[in-house]
Amino acid sequence: MWSPAGLPRAALLAVAAAAAALAVAAVAAWRRPRPLREVLFFPSRPCCLEALLAEAAAPGAPALPCPCPLPRAETSLSRLVRRLLSARRSLDLCIFAFSCPQLARAVQLLHRRGVRVRLVTDAQYMGLHGSQIGRLRHAGIQVRHDQHSGFMHHKFAIVDRRMLITGSLNWTTQAIQSNRENVLVVDDAACVKPFLDEFERIWEEYNPTNYVFPKVSN
Amino acid sequence: MWSPAGLPRAALLAVAAAAAALAVAAVAAWRRPRPLREVLFFPSRPCCLEALLAEAAAPGAPALPCPCPLPRAETSLSRLVRRLLSARRSLDLCIFAFSCPQLARAVQLLHRRGVRVRLVTDAQYMGLHGSQIGRLRHAGIQVRHDQHSGFMHHKFAIVDRRMLITGSLNWTTQAIQSNRENVLVVDDAACVKPFLDEFERIWEEYNPTNYVFPKVSN
Numbered sequence: 388m389w390s391p392a393g394l395p396r397a398a399l400l401a402v403a404a405a406a407a408a409l410a411v412a413a414v415a416a417w418r419r420p421r422p423l424r425e426v427l428f429f430p431s432r433p434c435c436l437e438a439l440l441a442e443a444a445a446p447g448a449p450a451l452p453c454p455c456p457l458p459r460a461e462t463s464l465s466r467l468v469r470r471l472l473s474a475r476r477s478l479d480l481c482i483f484a485f486s487c488p489q490l491a492r493a494v495q496l497l498h499r500r501g502v503r504v505r506l507v508t509d510a511q512y513m514g515l516h517g518s519q520i521g522r523l524r525h526a527g528i529q530v531r532h533d534q535h536s537g538f539m540h541h542k543f544a545i546v547d548r549r550m551l552i553t554g555s556l557n558w559t560t561q562a563i564q565s566n567r568e569n570v571l572v573v574d575d576a577a578c579v580k581p582f583l584d585e586f587e588r589i590w591e592e593y594n595p596t597n598y599v600f601p602k603v604s605n
Numbered sequence: 606m607w608s609p610a611g612l613p614r615a616a617l618l619a620v621a622a623a624a625a626a627l628a629v630a631a632v633a634a635w636r637r638p639r640p641l642r643e644v645l646f647f648p649s650r651p652c653c654l655e656a657l658l659a660e661a662a663a664p665g666a667p668a669l670p671c672p673c674p675l676p677r678a679e680t681s682l683s684r685l686v687r688r689l690l691s692a693r694r695s696l697d698l699c700i701f702a703f704s705c706p707q708l709a710r711a712v713q714l715l716h717r718r719g720v721r722v723r724l725v726t727d728a729q730y731m732g733l734h735g736s737q738i739g740r741l742r743h744a745g746i747q748v749r750h751d752q753h754s755g756f757m758h759h760k761f762a763i764v765d766r767r768m769l770i771t772g773s774l775n776w777t778t779q780a781i782q783s784n785r786e787n788v789l790v791v792d793d794a795a796c797v798k799p800f801l802d803e804f805e806r807i808w809e810e811y812n813p814t815n816y817v818f819p820k821v822s823n
Contacts, residue, residue: 396614396617399614399617399618399620399621400617402617402620402621402624403617403620403621403624405624405628406620406621406623406624406627407620409624409627409628409631410623410627412631413627413630413631422795424793424795424796426796426799426800428799428803430755481785483773533785535783536783537648537779537782537783537784537785538780538783538784538785539784539785540773540774540780540784540785540786541773541785541786541787542773543773543787553772553773553787553789554771554772554773555701555758555759555760555761555771555772555773556758561755562756562758564755565753565754565755565756566755566756566757566758567699567751567755567756567757567758567759567807568758568759569759569761569771569800569803571771571789571796573796575642577640577642578642578644578789578791581644581646582644582787585646585787589785
């Protein structure tokens with residue numbers, strides 16, 4: 388009858404070495420950061436974001452107490468803002484409707500901090516009452532828009548080219564406070580890469596050198 | 606000097622057994638189906654879906670040639686329809702605006718095939734010109750809607766409680782053919798479960814027994 392005890396010592400040593408290699412690989416896989424999967428639902432309870440924005444603007448500085456009556460709770464909006472504020476190098480935005488002042492402040496803050504912010508939006512919605520696009524442009528942020536009859540209806544953000552924030556949520560106070568909405572935050576490359584490619588495609592297509600202006604007659 | 610060759614045979618055998626167990630686990634992990642990550646972008650080229658719908662309605666039956674001039678190409682719309690038609694047991698839909706006749710046909714087809722279809726939509730958009738909600742209700746599909754001033758703005762589908770289809774795309778021909786839109790198809794539980802829970806929450810909240818009707822004076 389066959390018995391492993393009868394195997395030559397060299398074979399057992401080889402198997403032991405393979406086991407060690409597999410164990411190292413298993414530990415490495417176990418220690419790998421877990422993939423990011425966060426789902427946020429709206430409407431979000433109103434909350435005060437002052438402490439969050441102040442900490443991001445001047446890390447470690449003593450926060451001034453905010454006199455507003457809103458709670459400093461953790462909400463879907465505060466989680467979304469926290470994800471955006473985690474940007475260190477770049478923030479690529481494709482936002483159909485952008486009128487939420489708090490999100491505009493977060494984006495401006497990143498721009499001031501040296502993060503490369505690029506923003507694509509919809510030509511028809513960027514001029515509506517309450518739009519934050521003018522304010523962001525005034526702050527020096529690069530903005531491009533379509534010139535089509537169809538809408539640039541995406542609502543996604545890519546943080547540092549590795550985290551995708553996407554869903555049904557337009558960046559408006561109405562959507563955040565009143566609508567049923569979802570936002571998904573993921574970091575796996577199979578999701579992020581196609582959105583990055585789509586962003587770069589749109590960014591080039593909406594280059595102002597491609598804009599067409601109506602001819603003015605003398 | 607220490608030498609592995611000096612280890613007792615029993616220790617080497619134990620290590621070899623551990624190696625075998627790790628190898629079995631590694632093979633199992635390798636054979637596990639890869640997670641589903643599909644990203645669809647719109648606008649989608651117009652295409653003929655007749656063959657796809659006919660095959661889903663009567664698998665294996667000879668397809669009648671369609672006289673329409675549209676190509677039978679693989680497009681973002683055909684891929685979306687294919688994912689929906691893969692449903693075998695259930696289809697849970699949360700769709701803000703639903704006016705695309707082709708997507709309505711796919712949903713009706715699943716209903717006829719015995720798939721349990723539940724549809725949540727927005728009260729203000731369900732009555733708009735071209736809406737498919739009446740047709741779907743007429744076909745016997747359960748539909749529930751909000752009664753709020755805010756929008757039920759989700760646009761997601763869950764197939765067989767294990768595949769999530771979500772994004773910016775409303776199910777309208779305008780959005781499919783003219784807008785810049787995205788749809789993400791994923792199957793990992795960390796994404797699907799929260800959406801399933803959200804669907805069940807909304808389904809219960811929008812139960813018609815909770816609807817409030819204006820009082821009629823005599």
